[in-house]
Amino acid sequence: MASGEEVSNQQIILKNYVTGFPKETDMEVVSSSIKLKVPEGSNSILVKNLYLSCDPSLRVRMRKPENLGYFVGFTPGSCHTRTETFRKITCTDVPLSYYTGFLGMNGLTAYAAFFEVCSPKKGEYVYVSAAFGTVGQLVGQFAKLMGCYVAGSKEKVDLLKTKFGFDDAFNYKEEEDLASTLKRYFPEGIDIYFENVGGVMLDAVLLNMRLHGRIAVCGMISQYNRAKLEGVNNLFYLLTKRILMRGFFVLDYGHLYPQFLETTIKHLTEGKIVYVEDVVEGLEKAPSALVGIFQGHSVGRKVVLLARD
Amino acid sequence: MASGEEVSNQQIILKNYVTGFPKETDMEVVSSSIKLKVPEGSNSILVKNLYLSCDPSLRVRMRKPENLGYFVGFTPGSCHTRTETFRKITCTDVPLSYYTGFLGMNGLTAYAAFFEVCSPKKGEYVYVSAAFGTVGQLVGQFAKLMGCYVAGSKEKVDLLKTKFGFDDAFNYKEEEDLASTLKRYFPEGIDIYFENVGGVMLDAVLLNMRLHGRIAVCGMISQYNRAKLEGVNNLFYLLTKRILMRGFFVLDYGHLYPQFLETTIKHLTEGKIVYVEDVVEGLEKAPSALVGIFQGHSVGRKVVLLARD
Numbered sequence: 001m002a003s004g005e006e007v008s009n010q011q012i013i014l015k016n017y018v019t020g021f022p023k024e025t026d027m028e029v030v031s032s033s034i035k036l037k038v039p040e041g042s043n044s045i046l047v048k049n050l051y052l053s054c055d056p057s058l059r060v061r062m063r064k065p066e067n068l069g070y071f072v073g074f075t076p077g078s079c080h081t082r083t084e085t086f087r088k089i090t091c092t093d094v095p096l097s098y099y100t101g102f103l104g105m106n107g108l109t110a111y112a113a114f115f116e117v118c119s120p121k122k123g124e125y126v127y128v129s130a131a132f133g134t135v136g137q138l139v140g141q142f143a144k145l146m147g148c149y150v151a152g153s154k155e156k157v158d159l160l161k162t163k164f165g166f167d168d169a170f171n172y173k174e175e176e177d178l179a180s181t182l183k184r185y186f187p188e189g190i191d192i193y194f195e196n197v198g199g200v201m202l203d204a205v206l207l208n209m210r211l212h213g214r215i216a217v218c219g220m221i222s223q224y225n226r227a228k229l230e231g232v233n234n235l236f237y238l239l240t241k242r243i244l245m246r247g248f249f250v251l252d253y254g255h256l257y258p259q260f261l262e263t264t265i266k267h268l269t270e271g272k273i274v275y276v277e278d279v280v281e282g283l284e285k286a287p288s289a290l291v292g293i294f295q296g297h298s299v300g301r302k303v304v305l306l307a308r309d
Numbered sequence: 310m311a312s313g314e315e316v317s318n319q320q321i322i323l324k325n326y327v328t329g330f331p332k333e334t335d336m337e338v339v340s341s342s343i344k345l346k347v348p349e350g351s352n353s354i355l356v357k358n359l360y361l362s363c364d365p366s367l368r369v370r371m372r373k374p375e376n377l378g379y380f381v382g383f384t385p386g387s388c389h390t391r392t393e394t395f396r397k398i399t400c401t402d403v404p405l406s407y408y409t410g411f412l413g414m415n416g417l418t419a420y421a422a423f424f425e426v427c428s429p430k431k432g433e434y435v436y437v438s439a440a441f442g443t444v445g446q447l448v449g450q451f452a453k454l455m456g457c458y459v460a461g462s463k464e465k466v467d468l469l470k471t472k473f474g475f476d477d478a479f480n481y482k483e484e485e486d487l488a489s490t491l492k493r494y495f496p497e498g499i500d501i502y503f504e505n506v507g508g509v510m511l512d513a514v515l516l517n518m519r520l521h522g523r524i525a526v527c528g529m530i531s532q533y534n535r536a537k538l539e540g541v542n543n544l545f546y547l548l549t550k551r552i553l554m555r556g557f558f559v560l561d562y563g564h565l566y567p568q569f570l571e572t573t574i575k576h577l578t579e580g581k582i583v584y585v586e587d588v589v590e591g592l593e594k595a596p597s598a599l600v601g602i603f604q605g606h607s608v609g610r611k612v613v614l615l616a617r618d
Contacts, residue, residue, distance in 0.1 A: 198545065233538045235526075235529070238555075239557070244554075246551075246553045249548075
């Protein structure tokens, strides 16, 4: 398309702040037109979106803005205009969609939080909640490459074991007493907990942590849809077991991105790390795709394909 | 007294596991006799106790033993026989009683947890709960020596400010909404929280922490007397504010003891650090002294004087 040409531009707009689980009707598809032109003499860039990714943390930004640190709420009806954090992709030997999660912020989260916060050692016991998410998949595989024992929780137990090489896995929805379940899967206790869930899961984990355990808090998906945060009762074990717990935000570790990218693409091309995506096609499917991840519908990373090139 | 002589030996014995607040009747004073003699050829030592100290963490050991990490419950009716951790006191220029707390485990807790876990920087905002305890007193004074702003909570507001040089202090018992109180005392937020309390206090603190804040968990006095641990709702802020929270146990930092002792005795003799004790005399007063610290009766460290030399 020629520069300056006016083209139609479809958008998904957040209509209202969301309470509880997001619904498709919280978003709407609107069409406008856009001129393929940046302001004269500016450093702006005009972007054609090829892929969108559905990330659980988007939910936090769909609620009324509060003092939540880095999770700044969206302003309903407005567009996201911050472009200063854009990166140019140099390695195109892997599917471009991978950069929306696996080779993007989620991948770097897994890498930096696991190696920098959890300080893993060979033979340690690693528990990954929400193990089927992009971050969880990768943490489990990094942990296996380190020689750790890894178990995860998520609906897709078989895939975690056969596809991602987890030592064991259980479906937390089928378990009545998470603390006993964890005791069964980790009779020696847990050295490293990769926290993506929060709430009752965290409580059960605290009971099962070993002395000097480490907990990287990378997400608390169980809390995102709640108006009121859930209580965690077992924090006393932080004290008695000398546990380290650290909230993690990937942008603090941006300097590790080149090293992460090199390592991970190498593992990927050698087949030592695998990645599963669940791709739907068409922007109009984005609301249902995003809503679906909170209902546990996706098998692997949910990606919306907008255009092939 | 000559070696081999038989002398009377008074003891305070824990009668039963304690539930709720400890009462004087949970302990009893018994008398027995002891021969002033160690087994032939052994490395044992015979000790004459001069001082006992009343430490809130003793409460944890008075409840039924559970998997609480290093807090091993006492066995009612039995004596404590582990002597391998005894240290000989070399510097006697300061009152010997100081070694039961200020120059002992509590002091090292304050020193190591503050400098090693909290990584303080000049100008940072430090909040100390249970600030009038041995640990709290010292942390506040170390923080002032570092050039931090320090506020603490405890009943004895004036003493915290005039005696220990805290910038500010409030009585948490007079405050209805701790989160708003902390907002008033720390309008810029809290960089370092020295956690001795737990429960609702921790919840209020989490709301008021700054980005990249640090929380050293050294005690949770509000939880020791509870049969069921209290829920903490605001852990989500660990994530959004990238907070580090670490359970601390002093014996992990034993290697810092010589350096701590040298620094602290120097500050003490130069008058840069002060210490307040609340001494009662006679072993028979030990149960009421210990019970009293949970009722907020003591002004400074509660010490039981048994013998002057």
